[in-house]
Amino acid sequence: MGKYKKYFNLIYLLVFIVMVVVAYTTSKYRPESVSILFTDFSWLGNWPKWLDFPLMPFLNKWFDILIVKYGIFFEGINFFLLGLYTKMKNFLVDLPWPLLMILVIALAFFASGRNTGTTIMVAFCVFFLGFLSPRYWDKCIMTTCIVVIGMLLCLVIGIPIGIMMARNKKVRNALLPILDLMQTIPSFCYLIPGILLFGLGAVPAIFAIFVYAVPPLIRLTDLGIRLVDKEVVEAAEAFGASKKQKLWGVQLPLALPNIMQGINQCTMMSLAMVVIASMIGTRGIGDEVLLGLQQLNVGMATEAGIAIVLLAIIFDRITQSYGERMQERVHHIKKKLK
Amino acid sequence: MSKIEIKNVYKIFGENPEKILPMVQKGATKEEILEETGHTIGLDNVSINVEEGETFVCMGLSGSGKSTLIRHINRLIDPTSGQVSVEGTNVMELNEKNLIDFRRHRMSMVFQRFGLFPHKTVIQNVGYGLEVQGKKIDERNKIAMEKIEAVGLNGFEHQYPNQLSGGMQQRVGLARALATNTSIMLMDEAFSALDPLIRSDMQKQLIDLQAQLKKTIVFITHDLDESLRLGDHIGILNDGKLVQVGTPIDIIMNPADDYVSAFVKDVNRAKVIKAKIIMVSANKFNGSKNINTIKVNEDSFIDEFLPKVCLTQATIEVVDKSGNIKGYITDKELSTALTKNHSNGVFKSQK
Numbered sequence: 001m002g003k004y005k006k007y008f009n010l011i012y013l014l015v016f017i018v019m020v021v022v023a024y025t026t027s028k029y030r031p032e033s034v035s036i037l038f039t040d041f042s043w044l045g046n047w048p049k050w051l052d053f054p055l056m057p058f059l060n061k062w063f064d065i066l067i068v069k070y071g072i073f074f075e076g077i078n079f080f081l082l083g084l085y086t087k088m089k090n091f092l093v094d095l096p097w098p099l100l101m102i103l104v105i106a107l108a109f110f111a112s113g114r115n116t117g118t119t120i121m122v123a124f125c126v127f128f129l130g131f132l133s134p135r136y137w138d139k140c141i142m143t144t145c146i147v148v149i150g151m152l153l154c155l156v157i158g159i160p161i162g163i164m165m166a167r168n169k170k171v172r173n174a175l176l177p178i179l180d181l182m183q184t185i186p187s188f189c190y191l192i193p194g195i196l197l198f199g200l201g202a203v204p205a206i207f208a209i210f211v212y213a214v215p216p217l218i219r220l221t222d223l224g225i226r227l228v229d230k231e232v233v234e235a236a237e238a239f240g241a242s243k244k245q246k247l248w249g250v251q252l253p254l255a256l257p258n259i260m261q262g263i264n265q266c267t268m269m270s271l272a273m274v275v276i277a278s279m280i281g282t283r284g285i286g287d288e289v290l291l292g293l294q295q296l297n298v299g300m301a302t303e304a305g306i307a308i309v310l311l312a313i314i315f316d317r318i319t320q321s322y323g324e325r326m327q328e329r330v331h332h333i334k335k336k337l338k
Numbered sequence: 339m340s341k342i343e344i345k346n347v348y349k350i351f352g353e354n355p356e357k358i359l360p361m362v363q364k365g366a367t368k369e370e371i372l373e374e375t376g377h378t379i380g381l382d383n384v385s386i387n388v389e390e391g392e393t394f395v396c397m398g399l400s401g402s403g404k405s406t407l408i409r410h411i412n413r414l415i416d417p418t419s420g421q422v423s424v425e426g427t428n429v430m431e432l433n434e435k436n437l438i439d440f441r442r443h444r445m446s447m448v449f450q451r452f453g454l455f456p457h458k459t460v461i462q463n464v465g466y467g468l469e470v471q472g473k474k475i476d477e478r479n480k481i482a483m484e485k486i487e488a489v490g491l492n493g494f495e496h497q498y499p500n501q502l503s504g505g506m507q508q509r510v511g512l513a514r515a516l517a518t519n520t521s522i523m524l525m526d527e528a529f530s531a532l533d534p535l536i537r538s539d540m541q542k543q544l545i546d547l548q549a550q551l552k553k554t555i556v557f558i559t560h561d562l563d564e565s566l567r568l569g570d571h572i573g574i575l576n577d578g579k580l581v582q583v584g585t586p587i588d589i590i591m592n593p594a595d596d597y598v599s600a601f602v603k604d605v606n607r608a609k610v611i612k613a614k615i616i617m618v619s620a621n622k623f624n625g626s627k628n629i630n631t632i633k634v635n636e637d638s639f640i641d642e643f644l645p646k647v648c649l650t651q652a653t654i655e656v657v658d659k660s661g662n663i664k665g666y667i668t669d670k671e672l673s674t675a676l677t678k679n680h681s682n683g684v685f686k687s688q689k
């Protein structure tokens with residue numbers, strides 16, 4: 001591999017030339033013959049119309065093929081996720097609100113290791129969701145369901161990928177640019193294709209959450225594993241730990257604080273994405289903001305905005321305090337000693 | 339065949355070790371390589387044989403490649419070039435499964451910075467080697483407790499490493515290595531964080547253990563006294579090169595170069611030189627004897643009989659176990675042996 005490195009630049013140059021040639025030959029606006037370019041230099045003024053790489057038609061063709069050929073595949077995903085979402089949402093909506101409230105508070109209580117401060121804060125936030133406007137209760141449930149499903153998808157796919165990246169330098173080098181891409185593409189660029197692939201509703205939002213929120217989780221899992229003290233990992237190896245024993249017994253437990261940090265970030269980003277996704281018709285607390293803006297009702301938009309903040313606080317407190325507890329368990333900093 | 343054979347091992351750290359290797363083989367120094375190419379020489383043509391049942395001590399200044407060398411033996415590091423074989427097995431040829439098996443049953447290691455698992459208690463740490471072997475928890479804990487007691491940490495078995503002092507952590511590392519009871523032990527500065535009392539206690543334990551179990555030990559230390567006390571052979575590394583290998587006496591009496599001399603200049607010779615090393619053998623002796631004589635066993639150290647000599651002005655008769663006179667030591671031999679920076683010619687000619 002290393003031997004051929006010096007030819008890489010040449011290959012890049014060739015590819016570039018081929019692209020320019022393709023752009024020129026496929027363009028409708030190209031001059032009658034190439035020789036004109038060398039006599040009439042006006043094309044050096046404004047960007048010439050023929051110097052246009054036909055990416056758009058190519059992508060469209062590719063997209064059509066994707067839908068036609070793999071439609072069944074996306075249909076399947078859609079069916080599965082939508083089913084999951086509907087079941088979960090219906091279950092929670094049907095639950096009497098005080099019961100659901102108590103469940104959330106109990107979750108906060110145990111996740112924070114019976115920390116009363118966190119629990120009271122979460123209880124306050126949960127109550128105010130409905131208290132701000134009764135409509136918000138069910139909408140927050142919808143939003144929560146989407147966030148939770150999106151998160152689960154991120155965990156199930158993101159953590160194993162993070163592990164693979166930490167283990168294998170080649171995998172990391174291959175995936176890092178993809179993660180960069182996922183993080184730099186504006187979200188609307190995949191929200192809209194999401195609709196084409198999965199139809200309107202919750203599923204494109206889940207898809208968007210995945211694209212948007214999985215990179216930090218992957219990165220932090222990878223980083224967490226690589227940051228584990230080298231000599232500790234060597235010790236495991238020196239005593240003959242297999243790859244699996246090393247991963248589950250040493251690397252993952254010690255990377256857990258970082259992974260939890262990743263999960264927390266992932267949650268927050270998921271929530272942000274659900275709100276944006278209301279613009280493509282995903283139902284939830286986000287469309288209250290949209291509605292408010294459309295009706296120029298500042299109060300309404302702000303009120304919904306506050307509800308989103310409260311929801312964010314609930315998510316953040318629960319995952320954060322759980323993460324802190326994990327960290328303590330790994331590093332054994334006794335609360336009382338502090 | 340030796341238990342551990344290291345043959346012409348080169349280790350170069352950096353982006354492209356293979357490319358640098360020829361330069362190193364031609365004799366470029368560590369500084370030159372680092373300056374010109376950004377690569378670090380870890381080991382430079384090192385060959386060592388460690389015999390079954392001996393303690394091989396490796397010494398050298400910081401950064402001279404000691405840890406790098408020891409990591410080659412259980413293949414935590416792959417050499418850039420050269421061979422490492424243990425009990426006749428070429429370590430580089432082991433596949434993944436055999437390598438795991440090899441590490442589980444043939445050797446254990448003590449780490450310089452301890453390498454303890456922060457999320458496991460002392461007893462879990464000590465039992466780790468057995469855990470990966472798949473031993474049941476009861477058996478594991480039983481053996482682990484024995485070793486914890488052996489290093490004097492009873493009562494701490496359910497603490498976590500960061501609740502212990504540095505020296506205690508080091509002993510956990512030691513107990514962990516002892517627990518798997520392998521025939522080879524790799525000890526990277528295993529006693530460096532211990533206080534003098536525990537340290538000499540541990541050294542004594544190691545010597546006793548060696549007397550009974552005859553393990554093969556590769557021991558790294560900065561402490562010359564420790565190396566003289568423990569080592570059957572000592573190897574001295576400088577900038578990745580092995581500058582001298584020999585018995586403790588070889589190293590003290592005939593340092594190969596200035597680097598080694600600097601190492602041994604502060605050693606308390608009286609404590610490490612035995613009577614039989616400096617005596618003039620009986621048949622060659624033609625000096626005059628004093629009227630007083632004292633009998634001294636050939637294996638006793640100078641500092642054991644020196645006070646008596648000073649008091650009585652006696653000539654020393656060196657005897658073996660059954661009392662036969664093997665040779666004599668007069669003031670002349672004593673003063674040469676104990677004077678630093680003398681010419682070593684005398685001792686060379688005697689061997």
Ligand SMILES: Nc1ncnc2c1ncn2[C@@H]1O[C@H](COP(=O)(O)OP(=O)(O)OP(=O)(O)O)[C@@H](O)[C@H]1O
Binds near residue numbers: 352378401450
């Ligand atoms: N992973 C690595 N990457 C790059 N260089 C390394 C690596 N490990 C060791 N080295 C270099 O190899 C040389 C030898 O290091 P090594 O750790 O073997 O020294 P040492 O003799 O054990 O020193 P100490 O007594 O301080 O422990 C050093 O110059 C070091 O910079």
Ligand SMILES: [Mg+2]
Binds near residue numbers: 406450
């Ligand atoms: Mg070292």
